[in-house]
Amino acid sequence: MDPLGGSGIGESLDTAVDIVIAFGADFFAFIVVAGLIFTFSFYFGRDRLLSLMASIYAAIVLYQAFPYQSFLPGTGPWIMILLFVAFLLAGWVAFSGLSYFLARSDSSGFLGTAVLSIAAAGLLLAVGIHVLPIQDLYTFSSPTLALFASAEMFFLWCLAPLAALFFFGK
Numbered sequence: 001m002d003p004l005g006g007s008g009i010g011e012s013l014d015t016a017v018d019i020v021i022a023f024g025a026d027f028f029a030f031i032v033v034a035g036l037i038f039t040f041s042f043y044f045g046r047d048r049l050l051s052l053m054a055s056i057y058a059a060i061v062l063y064q065a066f067p068y069q070s071f072l073p074g075t076g077p078w079i080m081i082l083l084f085v086a087f088l089l090a091g092w093v094a095f096s097g098l099s100y101f102l103a104r105s106d107s108s109g110f111l112g113t114a115v116l117s118i119a120a121a122g123l124l125l126a127v128g129i130h131v132l133p134i135q136d137l138y139t140f141s142s143p144t145l146a147l148f149a150s151a152e153m154f155f156l157w158c159l160a161p162l163a164a165l166f167f168f169g170k
Contacts, residue, residue, distance in 0.1 A: 027141075027143065027144055027147075028141075029125060029138065029140060029144060030121060030122070030125055030144060030147075033121040033124055033125060034117050034118050034120075034121035034122075035117075036121075037049070037052070037117040037120050037121050037124075038113065038114060038117040040052065041113050041116070041117055042113070046112075046113060046116075048092075048096060049113070049116055049117070049120070050095075050116075050165070051092055051095035051096045051098070052092055052095075052120065053116070053119075053120050053123075053161050053165065054091065054095045055088050055089075055090075055091030055092040055094070055095050056088060056091075056120065056123055056124060056127070056161075058087070058091040058094075058095075059084055059087035059088040059091050060127055060131060062087040062091075063083060063084045063087055063131065063132075064131065066083065066087075077132075077133040077134070077136040077137050078137075080132060080133055081132055081133070081134065081137075084127075084131075084132055109168075111168075112168035115164050115167075115168050116161070116164050116165070116168055118164075119160040119161040119163070119164035120161055122148070122157045122160055122161075123157050123158060123160065123161050125144075125148050125157075126148050126153065126154045126157035126158065129145070129148045129149055129154075130148075130149075130151075130154045
């Protein structure tokens with residue numbers, strides 16, 4: 001007997017919950033990174049989020065052009081990821097000084113911050129899959145790889161933060 005009525009609403013609810021859980025499991029890394037960036041935005045402010053997004057682009061270029069890998073203590077995945085994070089943090093500190101000139105709107109809105117966070121998270125995961133050796137440390141699900149692994153999707157995820165800034169940056 002269906003406790004929610006005789007029309008199978010309980011089965012429909014179970015199916016909906018199963019779909020949500022499967023989506024969360026498939027895109028777990030994306031959801032976590034987007035949540036961290038969203039929290040970062042509320043803690044530091046939206047102007048620092050824009051600085052973070054600019055520093056991601058700078059870190060990509062600096063990481064790929066880094067000529068001193070022979071001076072690193074190794075070439076393991078953790079060392080390479082830490083090198084990228086060091087470039088990311090250096091860029092964030094440098095661009096944070098410029099945040100005075102960026103949008104200072106406190107009423108930027110939940111939707112705008114969410115869209116910017118999702119675009120930045122997508123860019124970070126695309127960089128992790130294409131540039132960094134993150135797949136040596138974390139096995140992405142096939143739906144996540146389908147969303148980030150191709151060269152076309154890498155280009156679109158590199159473009160997404162710029163489009164998000166265009167529409168939600170002010």
